[in-house]
Amino acid sequence: MSFQVFFIFAALVFGVFADTPYTTCTTQLNGATINHFQVNDCTTSPCQVKRGSTITLSLDIAARVNIGLNTQPSVTVAVIISGTPFPVYQSTLCSITTCPILAGTTRVIVASQTLPSTATPGTYTVRLSVVDNSQTILCAQFVLSVTL
Numbered sequence: 001m002s003f004q005v006f007f008i009f010a011a012l013v014f015g016v017f018a019d020t021p022y023t024t025c026t027t028q029l030n031g032a033t034i035n036h037f038q039v040n041d042c043t044t045s046p047c048q049v050k051r052g053s054t055i056t057l058s059l060d061i062a063a064r065v066n067i068g069l070n071t072q073p074s075v076t077v078a079v080i081i082s083g084t085p086f087p088v089y090q091s092t093l094c095s096i097t098t099c100p101i102l103a104g105t106t107r108v109i110v111a112s113q114t115l116p117s118t119a120t121p122g123t124y125t126v127r128l129s130v131v132d133n134s135q136t137i138l139c140a141q142f143v144l145s146v147t148l
Contacts, residue, residue, distance in 0.1 A: 021045035022142040025127060031067060031137035032130070035106065036060040039142060046145035052117035057128060059109045061101075061138065068099030073132035075111060080125040080141070089113050093130060119146050 020039040038058045039047045049055055057077065067073055073093040078085035089111060093099060101107045109130075123145045130138040 018043040020047055020142055022140045025129075025139040025141050027136040027139050029065065029135045029137055031065040031132070031135070032061045032063050032101075034059055034061055034138070034140060037140055037142075039144070046123050046143035048145050048147055049115060050147050051115050051119040051121065054112055054114050055144075056110065056112040059128075059138075059140075060106060061109065062106045063101045063103050065103050065137070067101040067130070067132050067137055068094050069102070070100075071133050073099070073130055073137065075109070076127075076129050076131070077111070077113075078127050078129075080127055085127055093132075115146065121146050121148055 019037050020042045021044065022034075022037045024034070036059070040049065040056055042048070075089075075091050075093050075096065076087050077089035078087045080086075091111065093109070096111055097107055097109045123143060125141055126144050127139065127141045129136055129140075
C-alpha cells in the first residue's frame, strides 16, 4: 500500500514540474531566467495539439533586471515559417501578470489562446518573446505539432 501511495505522489510531483522541451534564443539583454516552461501538459517534443483546442503557455521566470518598471513590456508568440516570425498572439506583459517584476524576484506568466479550427496540420517552431523598453528580455522556442 505504501509503495502505491509513494508512486502516485511521485507521479504527481514530477508531472507538475515536468517542462516542455524548449531552447532559448538570442536576446539583446539576458534579463530573465526561465525556471519552468510548460505548454499545456506537454513533456515531449514536438508538443501535440489538436486544432480548435486551447494552448496555454506557462513560464516561471526569475528576473535579472527590472521588467515593466514605468514601461509597458510586450509578450509576443510567433510561428516561425521559413525563418520569418508570424505573430499569432500579442499582449502587454502587465495585462497577464503583476508588474513591475523587480530584479531578483520570480513571477509566473500564463497566456492562453485557442488554436483556430482551420489551422493547417503540421509541425511548427513557435517563439515566445518578452520585449521591454525596445530590448528583448526573454526568448524561448519550442516545437508544436498541430493535428486534426
